[in-house]
Structure formats: structure tokens, C-alpha cells
Amino acid sequence: MIAVTPETVADEQDHQLREWIVAQAEERGNAVITVPPDDHGAGYAFTVCAWAMHGVPEAVVVGLPEPLGSVLLDAYVDRAAAGEQFEFGTLYDDFFNDVPVTFEKVARGHYPEFFGSAFLVYPDGDFPAVQIIVPTPERQWPWDAGAPEGFAAWQPILTVSGLPESWTPGGESP
Template sequence: MAAVSTPALSQDELRLRDRLLEDLEHRGNAVVTVAPEDAEPGFCFTAGAWWKHGVPEAVVIGLPPRMGPVLLDAYVDRAAMGERFLPGVLYRDFFDGVPLTFEHVSQQHYPQYFGSAYVLYPDGAFPAVQIIVPTPDGYWPWSVDAPAGFDQWQPVLTRTGRPESWTPEN
């Protein structure tokens, strides 16, 4: 059997991988935060949830800077304990009074929204979900009455760019 080789990582990539692995060992989870730039919203994502716990990596886009990592930590903690989150279902117990939902992330979005995770998964073979949060007034990015530009501030990372699992009756 021939040995499998992976592309060599740069020194920066090796440092990033080491930092992510250290976070996984000490915290059980690593979160990477990307600051907003120009008209693009900031976002954060997990790196290593699949590796360590066998749960999908997750991304959240457009939340205030301190909210995203807290939400991702809560997701990984709960998922690592065996709780499963179904796309399209409303979950009302992450934030007081604010529901959220999950959606599968299409692999076409992995390079942009999970780029640093490739130091752990060079072949990009990991499942991922997006955690979607409505406005404080309850408008989802796809809502007709959502504030102008909200769908750009929190894009839906499915293949179609629309919710594909949405079950609003929950």
C-alpha cells in the first residue's frame, strides 16, 4: 500500500494547526473569528469539533463580535454531550427569547467560511452547519419584511442561498 501524502504546510499554517490542536485539547473546542471587512460581515466558526467530538463544524455570520464565539462554544458543548441539532428546527434555549435554527452548509462555501479548518482537514472532508439567528424583531434573513441588507449581512450558506430545511411550524 502506498503512503498517503498531504501538501506541506507553511510555517504559519503549522502554527495555526498547533494553536487549534492546543485549544481542542484544553478547551475541547477551537473557534476562529474573522473580523468584518469593508461591506462584508464578520463571522466565526469552529475548527476541530468534527475531529474531536464527531459533530459538524459550525459557522455563525453577522453577530456582534462577542456573541458568536459564545454561541459556538454552547453548540459544541451541547453537541459533544450527545444533543443533536436538526436543520430547519427552531431552538429557543440558546439565547433568552431569541430562537435560532441550523442549516447544512454547502461545500462550495467551505473555502470562504472554514478556510483555517483546512489545516486540520486538508481534503475538506467534514460536515458543517450554519447557525442562523433572526433580528431582535424576529426577522430571518429570508423574511420578506427583514431589514434591507440583512440577507447580505447573514447570508444562508446552502447550495441555493435559501433555507433548504426550514420548518417554521416548530
């Protein structure tokens, strides 16, 4: 008989979560994991199996309320799987009405915090990832001087520097 320990319970929970992720990916083309906000920061949502199923980077969006995060991620995976290419620092106005989004490459140092469950599918963390960044409805980006107080902390930029790295803020792009 196997003793029930915290480790065996955690192993079983991980196994069940991995099975759910794979079933979602097989049924829908990807899984979306949603993490609610807490005392440490904003809620976020991320994809798992977009890379395994379609060869497109996994994606994360931070700070959007549910169900907007999941809807945005599913739309991204559907479009990317159909062959659409998304360039870092380019504005895309057709995900939400009147609110553009842009993309940035996620630094690997952020993978454990923002893609934790993805390691059940990719144990070595060997997958590309993008962050979809969304401004306020007034088109203020987290790094804008006039952005609402706390917005930069609510939607951190997951690059090495914590700043946009694929464009110059205030320039031609966001």
C-alpha cells in the same frame, strides 16, 4: 540554509495556526476562529476540531458581533458533544434569551470561504458543517420580506441555493 520566501513564511504561519488550533481543541474541546467584518461582508466565527474531537459537525455563525458568535459556537459544541442532536429547520429557544436559532447544512462550495483555517486540520475538506442562523431580536429572519435592509447580505444562508432548504419559510418552522 533555507531561503526566506513568501511561501516559507506562509508555511510557518500555517504551522503556527494549526498548532494553536490543536492546542485550543485539546484544552477547550474545540477552537473558534473569528474573522472580523470587512468591505466584502459581515464578520463570522467558526469551529475547528469539533468533528475531530467529538464527531459533531463543525459550525459557522455569520453576522453576530463578538463575543456572541464565539459564545454561541462554544455552547453548540458543548451541547452536541454531550449528545444533543440539532435538527435542521427546528427552532431552539434556549441559546439566547427570547431569540431563537435554527440550523442549516452548509454546502461544500462555501467551505473554502467560511472554514478556511479548518483545512489545516482537514486538508481534504472531509468534515460536515452546519450554519447556525440567528434572526433579529424582533425575530425577523434574513429571508423575511420585512427584514431590515441588508440583513440577507449580512447573514447569507450557506446552502447551495442561498435559501433555507430544510423548511419552508413562513411555514411551521422559522
